[in-house]
Amino acid sequence: MSVEKNDDPDDSSPAATPSTSSRIASKFAEVQAKADSVLKERTEGGEIFIQVGSATCEHAAGSLAVWDEFQKHIAASERTDIRMRQTGCTGRCSREPIVGVSVPGQMPVTYERVDRALVHEIFTSHVLRGVPLLDQVLDGPVEKLPPYELLVCSSTRCGGKGRKLIEGPLAEKLHAAGLGPDRVQVTQTTCLGACSLEEVGQCTHVLVRPDKVLYRVTSDKDLDDIIQRHLLGGKIVERLCITQESASRQFFEIYGDVAFFNRQNRIALRHNGVIDPESIEEYFHYRGFQALTNVLSQRNPQAVIDEVSRAKLRGRGGGGFPTGKKWAMGAAAEDKIRYLICNADEGDPGAFMDRSMLESDPFNVIEGMIIAGYALSAARGFFYVRAEYPLAIQRIENAIRRCREYGILGDDVLGSGFSFDLEIRLGAGAFVCGEETALIHSIEGERGQPRVRPPYPTESGLWDKPTVINNVETFANVPAIILFGGDWFSRIGTEQSGGTKVFALAGKVTHTGLVEVPLGSTLHEVVEEIGGGAPKGKRIKAIQTGGPAGGCIPAASLDLRIDYDTLLKAGSIMGSGGMIVLDEDDCMVDIAKYFMKFSEDESCGKCTPCREGTKRMSEILERITAGQGTLDDLEKLNRLGNLIKKASLCGLGRAAPNPVLSTLEHFHDEYLAHVTERRCPARRCTALIRYEIDPEKCVGCTLCAKNCPVPCIDGVRREPHVIDQTRCVKCGRCFEVCRFGAVNRL
Amino acid sequence: MTTTSTNNWEEVRAAAQAALTEPIVRYIEQCNAGPEPASQLISVLHKVQSHFGYLGPEQLDAVAQLLQIPAAKVAGVASFYHFFRLQPHGRFRINVCLGTACYVKGAERVAQRIMDELGITWGETSKDGVFTLEGSRCLGTCGLAPVVMIDDEIHASVTPDQVPAILEKYLERARQGPAA
Numbered sequence: 002m003s004v005e006k007n008d009d010p011d012d013s014s015p016a017a018t019p020s021t022s023s024r025i026a027s028k029f030a031e032v033q034a035k036a037d038s039v040l041k042e043r044t045e046g047g048e049i050f051i052q053v054g055s056a057t058c059e060h061a062a063g064s065l066a067v068w069d070e071f072q073k074h075i076a077a078s079e080r081t082d083i084r085m086r087q088t089g090c091t092g093r094c095s096r097e098p099i100v101g102v103s104v105p106g107q108m109p110v111t112y113e114r115v116d117r118a119l120v121h122e123i124f125t126s127h128v129l130r131g132v133p134l135l136d137q138v139l140d141g142p143v144e145k146l147p148p149y150e151l152l153v154c155s156s157t158r159c160g161g162k163g164r165k166l167i168e169g170p171l172a173e174k175l176h177a178a179g180l181g182p183d184r185v186q187v188t189q190t191t192c193l194g195a196c197s198l199e200e201v202g203q204c205t206h207v208l209v210r211p212d213k214v215l216y217r218v219t220s221d222k223d224l225d226d227i228i229q230r231h232l233l234g235g236k237i238v239e240r241l242c243i244t245q246e247s248a249s250r251q252f253f254e255i256y257g258d259v260a261f262f263n264r265q266n267r268i269a270l271r272h273n274g275v276i277d278p279e280s281i282e283e284y285f286h287y288r289g290f291q292a293l294t295n296v297l298s299q300r301n302p303q304a305v306i307d308e309v310s311r312a313k314l315r316g317r318g319g320g321g322f323p324t325g326k327k328w329a330m331g332a333a334a335e336d337k338i339r340y341l342i343c344n345a346d347e348g349d350p351g352a353f354m355d356r357s358m359l360e361s362d363p364f365n366v367i368e369g370m371i372i373a374g375y376a377l378s379a380a381r382g383f384f385y386v387r388a389e390y391p392l393a394i395q396r397i398e399n400a401i402r403r404c405r406e407y408g409i410l411g412d413d414v415l416g417s418g419f420s421f422d423l424e425i426r427l428g429a430g431a432f433v434c435g436e437e438t439a440l441i442h443s444i445e446g447e448r449g450q451p452r453v454r455p456p457y458p459t460e461s462g463l464w465d466k467p468t469v470i471n472n473v474e475t476f477a478n479v480p481a482i483i484l485f486g487g488d489w490f491s492r493i494g495t496e497q498s499g500g501t502k503v504f505a506l507a508g509k510v511t512h513t514g515l516v517e518v519p520l521g522s523t524l525h526e527v528v529e530e531i532g533g534g535a536p537k538g539k540r541i542k543a544i545q546t547g548g549p550a551g552g553c554i555p556a557a558s559l560d561l562r563i564d565y566d567t568l569l570k571a572g573s574i575m576g577s578g579g580m581i582v583l584d585e586d587d588c589m590v591d592i593a594k595y596f597m598k599f600s601e602d603e604s605c606g607k608c609t610p611c612r613e614g615t616k617r618m619s620e621i622l623e624r625i626t627a628g629q630g631t632l633d634d635l636e637k638l639n640r641l642g643n644l645i646k647k648a649s650l651c652g653l654g655r656a657a658p659n660p661v662l663s664t665l666e667h668f669h670d671e672y673l674a675h676v677t678e679r680r681c682p683a684r685r686c687t688a689l690i691r692y693e694i695d696p697e698k699c700v701g702c703t704l705c706a707k708n709c710p711v712p713c714i715d716g717v718r719r720e721p722h723v724i725d726q727t728r729c730v731k732c733g734r735c736f737e738v739c740r741f742g743a744v745n746r747l
Numbered sequence: 748m749t750t751t752s753t754n755n756w757e758e759v760r761a762a763a764q765a766a767l768t769e770p771i772v773r774y775i776e777q778c779n780a781g782p783e784p785a786s787q788l789i790s791v792l793h794k795v796q797s798h799f800g801y802l803g804p805e806q807l808d809a810v811a812q813l814l815q816i817p818a819a820k821v822a823g824v825a826s827f828y829h830f831f832r833l834q835p836h837g838r839f840r841i842n843v844c845l846g847t848a849c850y851v852k853g854a855e856r857v858a859q860r861i862m863d864e865l866g867i868t869w870g871e872t873s874k875d876g877v878f879t880l881e882g883s884r885c886l887g888t889c890g891l892a893p894v895v896m897i898d899d900e901i902h903a904s905v906t907p908d909q910v911p912a913i914l915e916k917y918l919e920r921a922r923q924g925p926a927a
């Protein structure tokens with residue numbers, strides 16, 4: 002296929018021409034130096050750093066007040082060596098606000114659920130006196146912070162060498178040297194990303210915290226040197242040092258001690274919680290725009306597409322279309338005016354990974370987009386962002402402005418002759434606008450209704466021009482692929498799909514938040530090992546993936562390996578990464594009804610099967626949960642569902658029946674209980690439950706009667722109370738307020 | 748494109764400005780000077796709504812005039828998108844997240860409690876004009892579910908029992924005087 006190039010006088014061959022390359026290199030060095038000096042000025046004199054998370058979720062948890070409180074404390078202390086930094090979110094929703102404190106020579110400490118009172122304690126104890134609060138550390142308490150921690154990369158991709166090392170020679174040698182866990186903590190990690198620097202399986206990578214030293218260990222002699230010279234002698238073993246930045250090194254330097262994190266692979270999220278999302282200077286500092294510079298200097302758009310293809314990167318927006326292939330189609334289009342769109346509509350209710358990436362590392366997404374723009378010879382790109390994400394919008398606006406100031410966006414990007422700029426377009430609360438043709442209509446200022454494909458947008462998209470649309474996370478992976486190579490990326494993941502996937506873990510799970518794992522990891526690893534299972538000792542019943550277009554995977558299939566194809570086979574889809582954990586209290590019929598109502602409300606109404614079909618299915622489900630369903634209704638759901646799947650025009654209609662069909666398949670018994678026994682096994686469907694007071698347990702405290710909105714609870718103080726079933730509206734308030742467990746839900 | 752398509756531009760502009768605001772009119776003129784001005788309709792509507800709180804008929808009309816888009820189309824777009832409100836709202840907008848994560852953590856019962864307390868249902872404004880109740884698809888803070896956003900403040904992990912106290916906080920603010 003033909004390779005499109007910019008009309009640049011140097012550009013007579015796809016190979017690098019020295020003049021352009023050196024111009025780009027010197028321009029890049031120049032902006033880097035500028036960024037460096039700005040950064041230096043900002044941090045000059047700083048010794049102790051306090052970092053506070055700043056993202057929608059962090060703010061909701063109270064991080065803005067925490068920030069102000071630290072500011073006041075610093076001012077009052079009159080110390081000049083303390084600096085504050087904002088970072089995005091690490092993805093630990095249930096533990097926010099998250100605060101990090103780093104004191105030179107000491108282990109960096111991450112605190113959870115920080116409030117004003119805790120700020121005072123952290124400041125007076127840790128910041129001023131160097132004594133960390135061990136009770137308050139993330140996922141703590143811990144008994145002691147050892148002076149050293151060794152993070153040993155134990156990825157099975159690297160042959161599992163790390164684990165053998167930990168259990169064998171490392172344990173023995175540390176023991177022989179008298180270094181117990183109170184002196185040197187050894188932690189097994191899933192992947193430090195150091196495999197991005199060399200052939201896998203050649204060595205074991207060991208990261209020494211807090212010294213930020215990454216070692217390459219191949220022999221017992223290496224271990225001896227590290228123990229004797231570094232851990233005992235305090236001197237870095239230069240011979241074994243890796244000085245280059247690997248894919249996730251900086252992340253683990255800060256968060257490597259936390260099991261929730263060190264069981265993950267951080268690529269798309271590698272800067273989340275590490276860098277200040279509003280500072281392009283910090284982004285430069287973490288090798289930002291290096292990938293772009295490499296691409297521009299190489300002057301070969303086709304090579305970029307090849308690299309992305311080699312990476313086996315597949316679209317993270319849900320469909321899983323190979324990204325390299327999509328780009329190649331866009332690049333092959335006849336028309337030379339081409340557009341690029343980043344789909345940041347994130348419509349799946351229950352998914353928030355795109356929001357987090359945009360709020361925590363917007364420059365990375367932008368860099369991915371510029372690289373894509375170059376590969377396609379597009380001059381204009383668009384961010385289509387949902388209006389419900391004001392902070393994300395603000396951060397992208399800022400990032401675009403900063404990029405223009407540094408010559409990263411606009412005319413003649415980094416002196417390469419390639420021009421590219423970005424605009425933001427807002428959604429307005431229509432789920433269907435995540436669908437690519439509807440999205441295009443929306444950007445054009447029209448009602449967001451889909452149209453028939455083909456033609457696909459790569460042929461005829463925005464203003465009828467060839468248009469490539471990718472998801473936020475898809476773009477977020479691109480800089481890492483360029484920096485560390487498509488081969489490396491493809492090795493993470495499965496045969497068909499390279500890299501990782503970020504999941505937004507929510508619902509009935511102990512650790513809600515963002516989890517990035519290699520494709521091919523099991524649901525068990527994500528939900529149980531990283532997510533900590535269901536809270537309150539409940540049993541997990543199912544995992545919902547793919548949102549309204551997906552399905553429910555029963556707990557019995559937790560060992561399923563997560564990939565586009567396996568999830569499809571299991572009756573669900575990968576979707577964009579929403580993962581909702583359901584436990585024994587969730588009724589699967591009710592969940593199916595919830596999604597069906599969602600699709601009914603969001604159907605754009607253009608085609609009948611979807612518009613009318615979703616309404617019919619909702620009605621049937623309503624009937625079933627009201628205890629008025631019949632066996633025939635189950636049959637009807639099946640028939641209708643399959644019809645809508647086949648006959649609808651766009652992906653919304655075609656996927657809308659999935660939640661119903663998958664629960665009908667995997668949880669048939671629950672449907673049966675509703676229609677044949679008029680019973681809701683999860684005791685969720687109000688029409689099928691009642692509340693009763695156990696006279697044996699009731700002490701007559703009157704609390705329930707006071708809280709009943711009807712009111713329909715009778716009884717005198719210190720006597721058992723009784724519910725008048727004919728008037729009870731089953732709001733469940735009596736059940737919640739009784740402190741004696743006397744109210745039963747039957 | 749510029750003013751050439753109509754020669755009564757100054758008049759149109761003056762009428763539109765009366766219905767909108769000077770900065771919005773200037774924004775629209777900026778859009779008109781750039782490529783594909785008609786495509787900016789949604790962003791203009793966002794600006795109008797964020798200033799007026801809703802899209803009234805006069806505003807929609809003025810936008811149609813200035814962007815030179817048929818009024819019917821402007822109305823069609825405004826009504827298609829859930830985010831756009833065609834009626835004024837109360838002093839505070841209560842936005843209960845109805846996304847999946849919030850739903851399974853009991854958002855419906857929180858919403859029910861709000862309805863009980865205020866005597867209103869979805870889309871309605873309380874009699875005293877203080878609250879308008881709205882639902883949203885997902886606020887992106889699912890890890891803190893269930894979530895209720897009141898104006899721009901997010902309340903995390905809300906239980907039905909916390910509802911009266913939360914509402915009281917805003918009632919107190921309303922008593923203290925009108926918004927700045």
Ligand SMILES: Cc1cc2nc3c(=O)[nH]c(=O)nc-3n(C[C@H](O)[C@H](O)[C@H](O)COP(=O)(O)O)c2cc1C
Pocket residue numbers: 315316317318319320321322324344345346347348349432433434435436437438470471472473475577651652653
């Ligand atoms: C109803 C519907 C909603 C969608 N919502 C989104 C969305 O919110 N975000 C997204 O990236 N893709 C969404 N998609 C998928 C997009 O149409 C498109 O396939 C995707 O953005 C392509 O990017 P990718 O190849 O990088 O995944 C949706 C599709 C449908 C049918």
Ligand code: SF4
Pocket residue numbers: 433450451603604605606607608609611612649650651652653654655
């Ligand atoms: S399937 Fe549904 S959402 Fe898609 S075009 Fe048809 S009616 Fe609209």
Ligand code: SF4
Pocket residue numbers: 692705708709710711712713714724728729730731732733734735736
């Ligand atoms: S469920 Fe609600 S209405 Fe029924 S008795 Fe309990 S508090 Fe009263």
Ligand code: SF4
Pocket residue numbers: 694698699700701702703704705706721722738739740741742743744
């Ligand atoms: S709250 Fe419980 S113990 Fe108290 S009166 Fe009601 S049922 Fe009895």
Ligand code: FES
Pocket residue numbers: 350351352844845846847848849850884885886887888889890892893894
């Ligand atoms: S589901 Fe409520 S914030 Fe996402």
